[in-house]
Amino acid sequence: MEEQRESWGSKTGFILAAAGSAIGLGNIWKFPYIAGENGGASFVIVYLICIATIGLPVLIAEILIGRSGQRNPVGAFRKLSHSKFWAGVGGMGIVGGFLILSFYAIIAGWAIGYIVEAITGSFFDFVDPAASAEYFKDLVGNVYWILGYFILFMILTTVIVFAGVRKGIERGSKIMMPILFVLLIVLMVRGVTLDGAGKGLDFLWNPDWSKINANSILIALGHAFFTLSLGMGAMLTYGSYMSKKDNIVISAAQIVFLDTLIALIAGMAIFSSVFAAGLDPQAGPGLIFHTLPSVFIKMPGGYFFSIIFFILLTLAALTSSISLLEVVVSYFVDERKWKRHNAAIVLAFIITLLGVPSALSFNVLSDFKIFGLDFFALVDFLASNIMLPLGGLLISIFVAWIWGYDRVIPNLKEGAQNLFEKYPWIIVCWKIFLKYFSPILIFLVFLHSIGILDKIINLF
Numbered sequence: 001m002e003e004q005r006e007s008w009g010s011k012t013g014f015i016l017a018a019a020g021s022a023i024g025l026g027n028i029w030k031f032p033y034i035a036g037e038n039g040g041a042s043f044v045i046v047y048l049i050c051i052a053t054i055g056l057p058v059l060i061a062e063i064l065i066g067r068s069g070q071r072n073p074v075g076a077f078r079k080l081s082h083s084k085f086w087a088g089v090g091g092m093g094i095v096g097g098f099l100i101l102s103f104y105a106i107i108a109g110w111a112i113g114y115i116v117e118a119i120t121g122s123f124f125d126f127v128d129p130a131a132s133a134e135y136f137k138d139l140v141g142n143v144y145w146i147l148g149y150f151i152l153f154m155i156l157t158t159v160i161v162f163a164g165v166r167k168g169i170e171r172g173s174k175i176m177m178p179i180l181f182v183l184l185i186v187l188m189v190r191g192v193t194l195d196g197a198g199k200g201l202d203f204l205w206n207p208d209w210s211k212i213n214a215n216s217i218l219i220a221l222g223h224a225f226f227t228l229s230l231g232m233g234a235m236l237t238y239g240s241y242m243s244k245k246d247n248i249v250i251s252a253a254q255i256v257f258l259d260t261l262i263a264l265i266a267g268m269a270i271f272s273s274v275f276a277a278g279l280d281p282q283a284g285p286g287l288i289f290h291t292l293p294s295v296f297i298k299m300p301g302g303y304f305f306s307i308i309f310f311i312l313l314t315l316a317a318l319t320s321s322i323s324l325l326e327v328v329v330s331y332f333v334d335e336r337k338w339k340r341h342n343a344a345i346v347l348a349f350i351i352t353l354l355g356v357p358s359a360l361s362f363n364v365l366s367d368f369k370i371f372g373l374d375f376f377a378l379v380d381f382l383a384s385n386i387m388l389p390l391g392g393l394l395i396s397i398f399v400a401w402i403w404g405y406d407r408v409i410p411n412l413k414e415g416a417q418n419l420f421e422k423y424p425w426i427i428v429c430w431k432i433f434l435k436y437f438s439p440i441l442i443f444l445v446f447l448h449s450i451g452i453l454d455k456i457i458n459l460f
């Protein structure tokens with residue numbers, strides 16, 4: 001007899017866990033800096049359109065595959081398609097889980113390391129962002145520092161996944177998500193009440209359309225995938241623990257709403273503070289680790305707020321990393337019949353080993369390049385720019401064209417009967433977006449990611 005499959009204890013449990021997966025470094029570290037580099041408000045508007053028209057339909061599709069298949073990505077695709085090719089698409093998600101977690105946990109480790117730096121008051125030695133950039137370089141240049149915090153973060157992730165879907169992931173998300181939300185609100189209130197914060201808010205809310213071009217649209221669309229954890233089976237796996245009584249469309253809309261809200265609040269907190277301190281919003285990936293420490297020392301209560309900020313960043317990363325490890329664990333539990341406890345430990349160990357060369361690419365291996373990229377950048381590129389859009393493309397093709405709407409819709413209707421009777425246009429819109437818009441636009445993101453589209457655009 002097959003063992004009873006794990007499941008969420010409640011609908012809120014699922015939503016908080018899935019929103020936890022979505023809300024992560026992508027919202028607090030990446031979104032503000034790409035918005036900063038691409039013109040602020042106008043980018044935000046494009047991003048919102050991408051989230052609503054592509055992100056939401058694909059999220060619904062991905063959760064639906066999981067809930068209908070009741071398996072990990074490989075098992076779910078195999079069960080629904082009876083085809084090796086599609087099971088292989090699920091397999092790409094498992095590989096994606098290994099790869100993304102191996103570099104995601106390194107940045108998350110920096111966040112833990114920065115909690116310690118904030119507590120010890122190191123930021124107060126910085127005279128300007130250049131000094132904090134230098135300090136950051138020294139820290140990541142230290143093999144013990146970077147590996148130590150990376151391993152610590154992997155241990156935290158493993159402990160939660162080890163404890164199981166309900167007792168680990170669901171309980172952890174129910175504790176961490178409200179704390180995250182409160183901390184972020186505190187930071188936003190601090191930011192927007194600083195003298196000179198208004199310029200930061202203008203930057204985020206007043207569009208400058210001259211900054212929008214094909215490139216920034218594709219960046220927005222690519223980020224919509226990353227931030228919603230789409231394209232590699234994380235939402236599929238979480239969907240596989242969902243009850244058929246729950247409404248997928250409403251749940252997906254709530255997840256998208258929370259994810260977007262947090263990104264915007266994080267943007268407000270960060271830009272108001274950066275502008276109030278008279279610093280550059282276009283600092284790129286270093287915005288959080290270089291610019292912010294020198295922002296904190298200038299703000300009243302900065303010592304306290306700097307600690308809060310890096311705790312927030314760590315919690316956000318943790319609720320995402322557990323979903324990445326869970327994808328991999330669920331595969332070995334479902335398909336290879338491993339025990340969850342063994343799977344969590346062994347797989348986390350392998351992922352940690354895989355992450356070592358990425359961590360070392362900030363120090364001893366910094367000169368080691370493949371195709372001009374160091375190991376960290378290469379893994380990030382492969383996973384975020386190739387596997388996620390490709391996965392998203394295949395997920396929308398599978399649901400809209402292969403599985404077939406006559407089989408898809410009855411599954412989607414489970415738990416959502418009332419909604420569809422009242423608003424039949426929801427299904428119509430979803431079908432059209434998923435069938436036509438998503439595949440075409442995601443394909444363009446994919447071409448952009450591998451550089452082909454940019455060459456074509458430059459021809460004109």
Ligand code: PFF
Pocket residue numbers: 021022023024025026027100226227228229230232233234235320321323324
């Ligand atoms: N959505 C996460 C973030 O915004 O930080 C990153 C992520 C988590 C991507 C899980 C993919 C994934 F499967």
